[in-house]
Amino acid sequence: MTVLTTSAPAPHDVVAEVLATADRVADELRETAAARDKANAAPREEIELLRRNDLLQVQEPVAYGGSGFNYAQAVQVTRRIARGDTSIAHLIGYHYAQTRIASLYGTAAQADALSRKNAAEKLFWGGIQNPRGGSDLVLTRDGDGFRLNGSRTFASGASTGDQLSVTASLDGALVFLSLDVRGGRQGFTFLDDWDNIGQRLTDSGGVRVVDARIERDELLGEEPFAGSDPTPYQTLVTPHWQLAFVNFYLGTAEGALAEALDWTRTHGSAWESSGVERATDDPYVLQTVGELVSQVRATALLADRAGDALQAALDFGPSLSEDQRAEAAVAIYEAKYLSTKVGLETAGRLFEIQGARATSTKYGFDRHWRNLRTHTVHDPVAYKAKEVGDWTLNGRHPEFSLYR
Numbered sequence: 355m356t357v358l359t360t361s362a363p364a365p366h367d368v369v370a371e372v373l374a375t376a377d378r379v380a381d382e383l384r385e386t387a388a389a390r391d392k393a394n395a396a397p398r399e400e401i402e403l404l405r406r407n408d409l410l411q412v413q414e415p416v417a418y419g420g421s422g423f424n425y426a427q428a429v430q431v432t433r434r435i436a437r438g439d440t441s442i443a444h445l446i447g448y449h450y451a452q453t454r455i456a457s458l459y460g461t462a463a464q465a466d467a468l469s470r471k472n473a474a475e476k477l478f479w480g481g482i483q484n485p486r487g488g489s490d491l492v493l494t495r496d497g498d499g500f501r502l503n504g505s506r507t508f509a510s511g512a513s514t515g516d517q518l519s520v521t522a523s524l525d526g527a528l529v530f531l532s533l534d535v536r537g538g539r540q541g542f543t544f545l546d547d548w549d550n551i552g553q554r555l556t557d558s559g560g561v562r563v564v565d566a567r568i569e570r571d572e573l574l575g576e577e578p579f580a581g582s583d584p585t586p587y588q589t590l591v592t593p594h595w596q597l598a599f600v601n602f603y604l605g606t607a608e609g610a611l612a613e614a615l616d617w618t619r620t621h622g623s624a625w626e627s628s629g630v631e632r633a634t635d636d637p638y639v640l641q642t643v644g645e646l647v648s649q650v651r652a653t654a655l656l657a658d659r660a661g662d663a664l665q666a667a668l669d670f671g672p673s674l675s676e677d678q679r680a681e682a683a684v685a686i687y688e689a690k691y692l693s694t695k696v697g698l699e700t701a702g703r704l705f706e707i708q709g710a711r712a713t714s715t716k717y718g719f720d721r722h723w724r725n726l727r728t729h730t731v732h733d734p735v736a737y738k739a740k741e742v743g744d745w746t747l748n749g750r751h752p753e754f755s756l757y758r
Contacts, residue, residue, distance in 0.1 A: 397445060
């Protein structure tokens with residue numbers, strides 16, 4: 355049965371303190387982002403940085419050792435981390451979404467136990483959930499527990515996670531597992547095959563699972579699983595992920611633009627026919643900056659609106675209607691569409707501001723576009739536009755899947 359775990363948003367002073375910490379962490383990540391992108395190592399040190407700065411448990415209650423953030427507040431941390439490193443924002447954004455799944459699909463006891471554990475032990479959550487690629491993960495009954503078999507092509511943060519959120523099929527029904535994998539887990543093989551052009555530090559390689567033992571209390575929720583569809587409230591699981599995407603796309607655009615402007619102030623040069631001496635006075639540089647800044651700020655407004663819409667749906671609770679779910683989802687998909695377009699345009703047009711010298715590999719400015727291009731094909735944004743249009747024109751709800 356669905357569990358309701360809503361609370362008032364964290365107070366402004368607590369939010370300000372946590373966001374200031376996120377800004378400092380982003381600054382630290384930015385200093386080495388280009389070098390770490392080239393090295394393509396597992397992000398263990400970066401996860402420890404998040405842990406040391408108490409950013410992993412911000413959504414847990416203050417009484418348990420967290421900061422009491424709601425989800426709309428947590429994605430603001432994701433956005434700030436993205437200004438310094440899109441890969442690490444990807445990981446913490448997914449982490450914040452994974453830790454909320456127990457409140458949607460688990461029992462009250464499961465949700466509370468995981469919340470306490472997250473806060474006390476500052477766990478980092480990875481996921482094995484991408485439904486495309488590999489064979490489906492299937493649970494079969496084995497005495498008082500289960501066996502898990504199958505594979506997935508992309509599993510962000512899985513090999514570096516302390517706890518894994520896993521989707522699987524049981525008797526034909528979608529189920530969610532929560533697995534402690536510290537010290538390894540028999541039957542799980544992480545393939546270490548992630549070597550893509552972008553998001554290189556997201557530990558998004560494949561995983562193969564063979565006859566792994568799963569205990570009953572690691573399966574979220576109660577019997578029967580087969581024959582019952584998730585409620586509209588439970589299907590908010592997907593908007594959680596989609597809102598994380600919005601915010602690390604936006605944060606990447608904000609950070610990339612800030613880097614480009616700083617570089618241009620110091621190293622840029624005006625074009626010979628501009629009639630000015632400094633790049634910062636070049637009329638075409640000024641026009642480009644004005645266009646990009648306006649678009650990025652407009653995207654931020656839409657992202658904040660989307661966060662408010664999802665939080666309102668979560669706060670409404672288990673009696674949420676299909677229409678209410680659709681309104682929240684569509685608000686996020688509008689922001690997803692714009693953050694994708696604006697993020698890619700911003701990352702691609704930086705060099706129009708900076709000039710040819712900025713394309714040197716020593717600066718690594720190209721990583722912003724590579725990161726966004728890699729993740730924005732996670733699920734085609736054209737389908738998000740179609741879902742917005744279908745709701746607006748025809749009143750048809752986006753059909754639930756792990757992508758929508």
